[in-house]
Amino acid sequence: MWTSIINHQNHHYSLIFYFIMILFTIIISCCFPYVSCYSNNSTTSSSPRLLCLPHQRSALLQFKHEFAFQKPNFTSYRRFCSRYDQYSFYTDIFESYPKMKFWKAEKDCCSWDGVTCDFKTGQVVGLDLANSWLQGPLHSNSSLFKLRQLQEINLSFNNFSFSLIPSEFGQLSRLINLNLSFSMFSGPIPSEISFLTNLDSLDLSSFEGYDETTLLHLTKIDFTNIIQNMTNLSQLHLHQVDVSSSIPESLANLTSLTSLQLGGCGLHGQFPENVFVLPNIQSIHLPCNYLLSGSLPQLIEPSNSLRRLALDYTNFSGELPETIGYLKSLNELSLRNCNFVGPIPPSIWNLSELTYLQLSLNHFNGHELPSTLGSLAKLTVLALDSCEFSGEIPLSLGNLTRLEYFSLSNNSFSGPIPASLGNLKQLQDLILSINSFSGQIPSSLGNLTVLKVLDLSFNNLGEAIPSFLFMLPSLNRLYLRDNRFKGSLSIENISSSQLEVLDLEDNKLNGQIPQSMFKLVNLVYICLYSNDLSGTVELSKFAKLVKLQMLWLSFNRLSITNLSTTEVLPKFQTLGLCSCNISEFPNFLKAQDQLESLHLCDNRIEDQIPNWLWGAKGKMKLDYLDLRGNKLHGALIVPPLSISYFYISYNNISGGIHPSFQKWSNLKVFDISNNRFGGTVPRWLCNFSSSLEALNLKRNNFEGSLHQMFTCGGMHNLKFLDLSHNQFQEQLPHSLVNCSELQILNLGHNMISDRFPFWLQNLPELQVLVLRSNKFYGPIWDPNKLLGFVKLGFVDLAFNNFDGSLPSEYFRNWGGMMVKDVDQKKPFFTYLRDSSSKYWIDFYITSLVIKGVEMEDKTISSAFTSIDLSNNKFDGEIPSSIGDLRALVALNLSSNRFTGTIPSSFGKMKELESLDLSNNKLSGRIPQQLADLSFLAYLNLSRNQLTGPIPQGGQLDTFPSSSFEDNPGLCGSQLSSKKCDAKETPISDVESDDSFTWIPIVMGYGCGLMVGFIIGYVTLFQQGPTALFWSSFMGSKNHRKNAEEIRIFTVVIDN
Template sequence: MRDFRSLVQNMTNIKQLHLSWVEIFSTVPNTLVNVSSLTSLRLHRGFLVGQFPVGIFQLPNLQVLDLSYNDYLTGYFPENLNSSSPLRMLDLGTTNFTGHLPASIGDLRALNLLNIAYCDFYPSVPSSLANLTQLNFLDLSSFFHSGFNGPRNNKFPGQVFDSWSWIGKLTKLNYLFLVDTNLRGDFPCFLANLTQLSELYLGYNQITGQIPDCLVQLTQLTVLDLRSNNLQGAIPRSLFELRNLEYVYLNSNNLSGNVEFNESSKHKKLILLHLSLNKLSVQFRTGFTAPELIKLGLGSCNLTEFPEFLKYASELRHLDLSDNTLQGQIPKWMWSSAGTETLYHLNLSHNHLTGFEENPVIIPWSSLNSLELDSNMLRGALPIPGPSMTVYSVSNNEYSGEIPTAFCSRGTLTILDLSNNNLKGMIPQCFENLRFLEILKLQNNSFHGDIPQMCSNKSAELEAIDLSYNQLQGKLPRSIASCYKLMFLNMGNNLIRDTFPSWLGQLPELKVLSLRSNAFHGIIGNPASTQEFPVLSIVDLSSNDFSGMLPSNYLENWDAMKSVNETDEVSYIDKPIRVGIEVQEVPYYDYPITLFSKGVELKYLKTPYLLRLIDLSSNRFEGQIQGIIGNLRALHLLNLSNNTLNGSIPSSLGNLTALESLDLSQNQLSGKIPSDLAQLTFLAYFNVTHNRLYGPIPQGRQFDTFQEDTYQGNSDLCGKSLSKKCQDSESKTPQTSTFEEDEDSGFHIELDWFVVLPGAIAGLIVGMVGGNFWTAKKHDWFVETFSRRRQTRSTRRRRGFRT
């Protein structure tokens, strides 16, 4: 609509103005404040902008006001609302309204619908809402967060659920939405007063305690959503006496005990049952049926066999049986009976399945959109995805053979994950035809040959490419420069022979670049502009054959490594997965990555969003370490070991206040260790072995924790943690300096076990003292850790270690 103002300027006597779903792209004209005859204003999804005229709330005859789903429409409530207002419907859901929610909202006693979900009101919900006794629909979802359009920062701590007891007075409620409202405390029984309630949504809160028996009074309940809370104990048997229940979400809690469904179970109307991610043991006895069932979530429910009642679930669309102990083969009846024509999403990952009862060449469910078979024991040839499939994920299995070229005809694929199998052969060159591919993960197989073109043929949707740990050869395809959405590129541990791909610098979203352990070579020149690699956070070029000076001009431009937004709630570099219009209960697809630090292989199950890392080790870089590197204040890990760097350690490294690991070993560095490094309070690993350093080592803070093996191969260093103590004469510059390479004196760690431990800011395991690992910070990131022997000098360029 070109001119909303012109449209309404002469409508002085209009009663109803309904423009929902009309693309207005305009502000709401102030002239509507004077249209006293207006009874109904519906502007739902109108792409409205600017500030809503506050006077419209005071129109004397207004009964319906619907502004919902106008994300960029701002506004606020007047402090005093008209107590004689006839307003019956007020819907501001998913707008950018903000400010104080006045107590006078309780004076709008004619209201039967109030929706202020996903706005930015504060600081609390007034108890005067108890006066709205005619309410039929109430949605206060996400009230205690910072708004729909910005990052949520949990600025307000929420309220104890018991303080919302006024809700119990709204006895005419049919629909109650308190999703993601930061409610905490035990589940209250005042909700049992709402005997007309049909739909109850309390998901994504901090509700604790048990599900109370008093809910049995809600006999009209058709939807019960308690997902993603901290509920404990058994599911009360009385809950299953509610005959009208159709949708039950109890997933992602701490519920425990046995749940049994048998012939006498009263849930004949069940359409959706989601019990995943609890500590439940679920059993389905012979005779149980749920003929209307379309969605079943039983992940981690201790199932040992496929529920037989699924034979009769002909309308099934979504099935999650992941993380159970299902064994053997997937029975044939699963595709000949259960949702043969309707099944849309199937997740059988993390079980002990070995294959299909009758091996299909093509996945048998004709309408299947998403298939997850990860972490089983599936073997044989890859089954070909169906014609409408978008997600095909079979990682961590035992599939072998080559990728059939028929995959290339599945143009709807958005996620293809074949990682960690026994596949071989060449990656089909026709993969360039997968126009909508967003994630391609083929790591840890035995693929060889050239890498196919990416993002060609008008395809530029790729966000993540992981081809690491294969035997791929040739050069990086230059077409990757067209993948303008690419965030994650891992080509590590292959046989790629190429020069530094400076042409990737134009990618605006590239955060992770790993080229480690290949045959990249040559000098890394100067960037074409100061805008190269604008958001690069993790760069691993280790164990290649790069030469020349360190790429100081690139280091100077990597702004993402200079600071981080500590208030950003994004934890990992990942991607939401959508199946149809619904975000799955495990909504993010993670990007694992393997990095190396202090001679230890660090395998991140998820790549931390805030991690900042530079690894240029095991190349042929020479010359001095430039002081400019001290500007990268957000760095957590810096590894320049196994090069031929000379000169002194720049004191500017003391500016890297977030640094947790610094490895400068196996170079030709000289001079003293700068005392400025002692101010690195998070430094948990430090290695300067086998250089030409002299003089006293820094004292205090972290340096008091480093052992003598941190400094080996620097015979002129002294200090209290070394066998050689400092004297006045030893702090002076020696006349001569010696440096000997000792092939058998390098730092050596060998572990024969596998550990999973919490890490520091980067999920990093930062040290080993007396057999105990210790960290600099405590965060919720986890890292799988393996240790490998350092390789011989002859394999240094390939792996980056010494024995």
């Protein structure tokens, strides 16, 4: 038995042995061909044969000597990579070195760094010189083009000195991959590129920010040919190449396409929708094609291919499809600043693979942020700015522990900032500005140890600014402006602080500036503007902050001392010392040769402007100078030619405008108002037509005609013109119509004698028109001239000699004061700013009469709309179309000759705060609708011929008797001397509508009475006692109701 068992086991082992041998044989037979093939192709082959062909080695060495080697500017590359989220590029650049520098002639060229050979033939088939520090032009006769067997070329991230891309690339017909990206090529891309029909990958991307001469261009024909000829393309990258054409539909035929990058190509027209559903597409990157339109298609079935979709700054529109949730593999969704509308589909919050979500600046419907957003655990970037979100931030967002960038700016969030945000330990940027958050800054934010940027500006946050913010070790920028922070500023334990920007503008901080602030040695920007800080500040303290460039201390209760310090102060670029009790020009400014913006307004400086202020030997770079509200005197010294913004109003400077000013070529704002300048306005002032945006000569002694001021054909960029409170005469020059960008025109308080300038309606941007207190005359309408001030929101024609009536349709085309939905009303006036949005121009209107008070220098609010036609000779009825101006805030028609009744349509102006119709010849009753104007704070109907009872209820009950006096036929509780009799009971809402008449009701009662008699007769004689009882009961109720209505009707008839 044992023998049989042993034999059985031996047989079993034999089978195992045979199986192992067979398997080993299969492996050997499979592996030997692989090893043989590998040995024929590997660049590490130990074959003794010299594989590099001599003529190819010679060509490569010649190519090496065509260039210099220069280390790249890592800072500029870092900015680029961070902007486009290409940090891997930066790593490659930072670790780069000059590969060709180490090529040695005595070595096999197939072993050279960046060279790939086919060892079956010895041909060079690949050349990868990306990030190799190459410097110099690539010429068409370059030895590179001798290497005709090349299949791959990568010359990305070098510097070819803006040379042309040689057409000889088109001769390399075996090319499969061509990458010339970000290597400083310029000019037209040669047509021959489209001959490379075997290409699998084409990358000609370029940097942005260069002028027209350094851009890469691709014609529409060549763009189309590339798409049609290269049918095998899997990657097409033309970032920042100027294509400036539409995209051919044939792009959707590239079924192998995996990556499409056409950002900043100037594309327009409709994007082919089928590209989104290509079977292999993984990345679609189209940002900064501002005229490229399209929409996202409804997906039929789930897709696992698309991983990146970036449409930022395009004209894509429509609603986001609910099926966007089918893109289960999506890592990046970036739709910033498109025109998408409607709700954000809930399926977006289920895309669990998302790491980058950017939906800012679209037109989504208002809604609350769902708590399911907290389940997107892989998110590193979340940006939902300007998406009309409201409500509170869900606590679940504290689960997004990988977040590095988080922004909810410019929404309508409210409530406290959730403490759960302190869980986001990887967060580097937290931006919650322009919302309505309230309460305190949660202490849990002290856990954010890698936080670099914290922006909580423009909220309702209060209490003290927590000191732990200054202990965050990585915090670089802190923005807390425009909140309600109060108390003293506490800055402690700051030895490790990296803080560079500290912006606390417009809060309620008090006390002194803490001495510890001067230990924040990395500070570049300090803004304490408009608080309640007090005490003395020695300027020499700022000498410790050697990196400081911008300092704002304006509009506190500070006193700056030691202005003649010999300490070496930082080289300021911006210095704001308005309202700092300064009585002389600070001597330390003599050494500030880097100063670009200087603000010394609202101080007590009485000197003349010293010559040294402009800098020694013309070195001053000053661009912005604000000396308003001092006591400067003497003649005006011409500032340096670098000045663009010049404010010197509210001083005592006299004389004329010096001819040297005409040398200014960059002047944008020229404000010399409220001084003692005189004479005529120089003719050369119109030479600023190419630059000047705002001209303010208000309240001086200028005289003469305005015609010479506009003889140059107009100041085409002028947006603000205030010539009020001078002595200008004659007529308005028609050439003013050439100022096509004009938004504000104030000619009030002069002696201009002219008819109404109908031609001003040809100024398409005009929003404010003031002709007050001149000698204008005649009607302000012409039946042959349709008046249409489409953007006009503020009109003041008071104190002139205008006459005639206003047609009923007169105000129909004043679109700037009409809104269908007052709740969605936009501000009518766009404040004037320069292109960098740094500088504001306040508009001060002259002698604005509102709420019965004449107010000098009333700043116009961005949403303030007003009409003032008072103190003229207008007659006829007040047009009912005024009631269509539903955005109107103030209306003054007083001291004219208007007749007729007050239009009941005034009740539609729900925003009205001030109404003055006094001193006219108005008659009839006061419409009940005025009681519904809930914002009405001032009313004057005195000195008219109004009659009847004053309506009761609403705002009308709040006005004094002076609002209604000198109307002999008027009565009411507001007039203590004349109460209404019982028969003059004030009318109710039912009878107040002018369009309501009682005649149909009387006729109805008559018919009803006859029908009632007939029905009653039939009921009485044909029904039983029960029916008679109910008929009698109901009849008595109806009788009581009818009697009450008839009583009201009788009162109305009697009155």
